[in-house]
Amino acid sequence: MTRPQLPSEVAFDYGVASGDPLQDAVILWTRATPLDNNPSGPLKITWELAADAEFRRIVRRGSVETDLARDYTAKIDVRGLEPDTSYYYRFIGGSAQSPIGRTKTLPAEGVEQVKLAVFSCSNYPAGYFNAYQLAARADDWDAVLHLGDYIYEYGAGGYATEKSEQIGRALPADNNGEILSLTDYRKRYALYRTDAGLQALHAAAPFIVVWDDHEITNDTWKGGAENHSAEEGDFFARRAAAVQAYYEWLPIRPPMGERNPQIYRSFRFGDLLDLHMLDTRVIGRDQQLQFSSYLDESGNLDAETFAADMASPTRTLLGKSQREWLQQTLSESGAHWQLLGQQVLMGKMHLPVELMTSFYRGGNENLTGELIRLKAASLRGESLTPAQLARLQRQVPYNLDAWDGYAAEREELYRHMRALNKNIVVVAGDTHNAWFNHLKDGDGHMVGLEFATPSVTSPGMETYLKLDEQAARELADGMSLLVDGLQYCNLHQRGYMSLTFRRDGIEAEWKYVDNIDSIEFAEAGSHRVNHSLLQNT
Numbered sequence: 120m121t122r123p124q125l126p127s128e129v130a131f132d133y134g135v136a137s138g139d140p141l142q143d144a145v146i147l148w149t150r151a152t153p154l155d156n157n158p159s160g161p162l163k164i165t166w167e168l169a170a171d172a173e174f175r176r177i178v179r180r181g182s183v184e185t186d187l188a189r190d191y192t193a194k195i196d197v198r199g200l201e202p203d204t205s206y207y208y209r210f211i212g213g214s215a216q217s218p219i220g221r222t223k224t225l226p227a228e229g230v231e232q233v234k235l236a237v238f239s240c241s242n243y244p245a246g247y248f249n250a251y252q253l254a255a256r257a258d259d260w261d262a263v264l265h266l267g268d269y270i271y272e273y274g275a276g277g278y279a280t281e282k283s284e285q286i287g288r289a290l291p292a293d294n295n296g297e298i299l300s301l302t303d304y305r306k307r308y309a310l311y312r313t314d315a316g317l318q319a320l321h322a323a324a325p326f327i328v329v330w331d332d333h334e335i336t337n338d339t340w341k342g343g344a345e346n347h348s349a350e351e352g353d354f355f356a357r358r359a360a361a362v363q364a365y366y367e368w369l370p371i372r373p374p375m376g377e378r379n380p381q382i383y384r385s386f387r388f389g390d391l392l393d394l395h396m397l398d399t400r401v402i403g404r405d406q407q408l409q410f411s412s413y414l415d416e417s418g419n420l421d422a423e424t425f426a427a428d429m430a431s432p433t434r435t436l437l438g439k440s441q442r443e444w445l446q447q448t449l450s451e452s453g454a455h456w457q458l459l460g461q462q463v464l465m466g467k468m469h470l471p472v473e474l475m476t477s478f479y480r481g482g483n484e485n486l487t488g489e490l491i492r493l494k495a496a497s498l499r500g501e502s503l504t505p506a507q508l509a510r511l512q513r514q515v516p517y518n519l520d521a522w523d524g525y526a527a528e529r530e531e532l533y534r535h536m537r538a539l540n541k542n543i544v545v546v547a548g549d550t551h552n553a554w555f556n557h558l559k560d561g562d563g564h565m566v567g568l569e570f571a572t573p574s575v576t577s578p579g580m581e582t583y584l585k586l587d588e589q590a591a592r593e594l595a596d597g598m599s600l601l602v603d604g605l606q607y608c609n610l611h612q613r614g615y616m617s618l619t620f621r622r623d624g625i626e627a628e629w630k631y632v633d634n635i636d637s638i639e640f641a642e643a644g645s646h647r648v649n650h651s652l653l654q655n656t
Contacts, residue, residue: 128154129162129191129212133309134318137222138326138370140262142202142387145222145325147195148370149210150309151185161186165211166195172207172219190305192367202227203389220322223261230389234259236324237616239266239331239462239548240574243311244275244283244290246635250575250615252316253632253642260324261388266548267331267400267462268577269369270307272298272346278337279578286636297336299351304364312368315638321370328369329382329396331462331549335361338520340404341438358401383441385448392620393454395445397461399522403438408519410479418480420472422513429516429526436463436525446535449543456620459545465529466556466569468517468602475515478583484590491597498600517602518550533560536567542653543567544625546618551579553609553616553629555648568650570627572616573609576635581611607646614643624651 129151136148151164161184168179178200185193193210200206203226210217226233236254254263271278275295283289294306311317332338335358338345343354351357362380366373371382380401386394413425437445449457459465471490477483493507503511516523523529536543537560545558545567551574558567573579581591591611599605614631626649633643 128158129164129215130154131210131212131215131217133312134321135208135210135217135220136321136326136370137208137220137324138328139372140223140225140325140327140386142225142227143200144196144198145200145206145224146370146372147197147208147220147222148192149217150190150192150312150368151210151212153191158187162191162212164193166193166208167211168197168200168206168208170204170206172221174207174209178206190364190367194370196372200224203230218318218322221258222325225261225386226389226391228390230391231622233261233388233392233620235618235620236260236263236320237266237546237548237570237572237618238263238575239572240268240551240577241311241317242268242271242279242574242577243314244271244273244288245279245578246282246286246288246576246613247638247640248314248316248575249632249635249638249640250316250573250613250630251314251320252638252640253630254615254617255316255319255323258323262386263320263324263326264394264396264460264546265326265328266460266546266572267329268333268548268574269328269330270304270311271333271577272307272336274298279576282636297346297351299357299360301360301363304361305367308364308368326370327386327394327396327460328371329398329460329462330365330400332400334365335401338407339400340406341401342406345407362401383444387454388620390454391622392456392458393448393452394458394460395448397437397445397459398441399436399462403441404436405434405525408524410475410515410519414476414479418476420476420515422472422515425515429524432527434525435528436522437528442528442532445532449535449539449541452541455542455622456625457541457543458618458620459543461545461547463521463549464518464547464554464556464569464571465522465545466554466558466604468521468523468556468605469514470517470601471511472513472515473510474601475517487594487597491600494597494600511601521547521549530561533558533566537564540654544618545569546616547571548574551577553607553612553614553646554605555607555627557604557606559604565653567653568625570616570618570648573612573614573629573631575615576613579610579613586611607648609646612643624649626650 133150170176274297336344336346413421553573554571556569595610612631619626628647630645631643
């Protein structure tokens with residue numbers, strides 16, 4: 120039997136974290152980095168949970184072992200705690216002590232307010248994680264929701280790496296290729312967790328997380344991914360490695376080493392809010408349709424064939440088991456608000472066909488402006504010619520990787536949401552831009568609200584379309600006209616989103632940072648939306 124090494128042989132280089140809070144429990148996390156380059160066995164560390172930051176009132180204490188099989192990460196599921204209570208925690212290994220973290224349990228019945236920070240899409244080579252640092256300065260979060268793309272899989276010279284050398288965010292030599300193996304994924308998490316902003320936010324509040332695609336590889340679906348080829352090995356072996364590293368490095372139940380891809384689950388914030396975290400990526404998603412499959416040699420879209428394929432009733436994003444679980448969970452919940460935490464935009468983001476085809480050719484500002492002026496004239500009640508109306512009415516989805524690519528299943532979910540007559544809010548990430556949508560079914564009935572967070576560092580639409588700030592602002596204003604149900608968007612700034620739920624309504628606020636090229640930054644404006652109850656409950 121291998122005896123644990125002396126606990127003094129560790130360092131806590133990657134900070135601390137907490138997550139998956141319940142009314143009486145929370146997960147605590149750290150990594151005990153061995154100082155011995157060739158550790159001979161498990162490491163043993165002590166953990167403490169206190170009611171005060173000075174640790175004068177320690178309420179729980181224990182020890183935990185970790186080893187190479189767990190990449191020296193450690194998790195403790197602390198039970199028997201008080202609801203709606205802040206706690207402080209730390210880890211000790213001999214003379215080494217971790218930073219102190221703050222966590223919080225979920226509230227019991229009667230809570231009047233819940234405040235959440237919402238994030239997605241943090242790409243290390245693209246810039247510094249200043250949005251995390253900005254949120255860490257606040258001290259009133261009940262939880263932090265991370266909707267995925269916590270890491271990216273690309274190697275040096277890949278996506279969003281153009282300025283990485285210049286700003287000091289280059290991938291290290293031992294992890295600068297596309298990540299494929301368990302060791303690769305572990306090293307990539309370790310790299311990301313060196314960011315001061317990410318460490319600060321993990322230490323400030325408990326995280327509730329789900330993966331998107333880049334925790335595995337781009338445009339993952341249940342049977343493969345766009346960014347995976349046979350030359351890179353077996354996809355399912357790669358997915359298993361990615362999932363294992365995810366469970367090791369994130370403060371999430373179930374225990375470390377679990378390779379089961381089921382991640383959907385619910386959290387109850389008293390009787391005010393039920394949060395349902397979904398997996399729209401791994402467990403049930405059918406392969407995405409591709410616009411390029413419907414374009415002829417001249418770049419024109421075969422809209423009729425495309426529409427027929429889009430209408431298929433069998434295409435699924437959630438999979439049957441998860442969809443039935445969600446429908447039953449929503450039906451049985453008695454909470455004031457229902458919140459769906461998931462990755463991709465749910466709202467209908469349909470744009471004129473000619474505008475979409477122009478995007479694929481690199482964009483056309485004159486065409487965009489022309490269509491925006493036509494739509495504005497229509498909304499003012501001005502008469503348009505049949506040809507002009509046709510230009511506006513012939514539309515296709517903006518993003519087939521989102522719910523727009525799985526329209527029949529979305530409509531089924533909308534029917535269920537409408538029948539329940541509850542206050543339903545959806546949050547999304549993935550696009551790298553900020554959005555606020557009214558969710559409407561095929562008959563035009565509003566069934567919910569959608570708030571989407573901008574990225575932490577990943578480039579947005581302004582980069583894809585090569586827009587300067589003014590052009591991006593003008594396009595954002597135009598998008599709100601062209602897309603039915605779209606109330607707000609920001610296409611060029613990085614940041615995060617906060618949501619505050621109260622008995623009489625919800626407040627969403629998008630907060631932006633002025634740069635991601637340096638750790639020196641400032642807040643660069645915000646946008647706030649207040650919305651009353653959808654239903655009187």
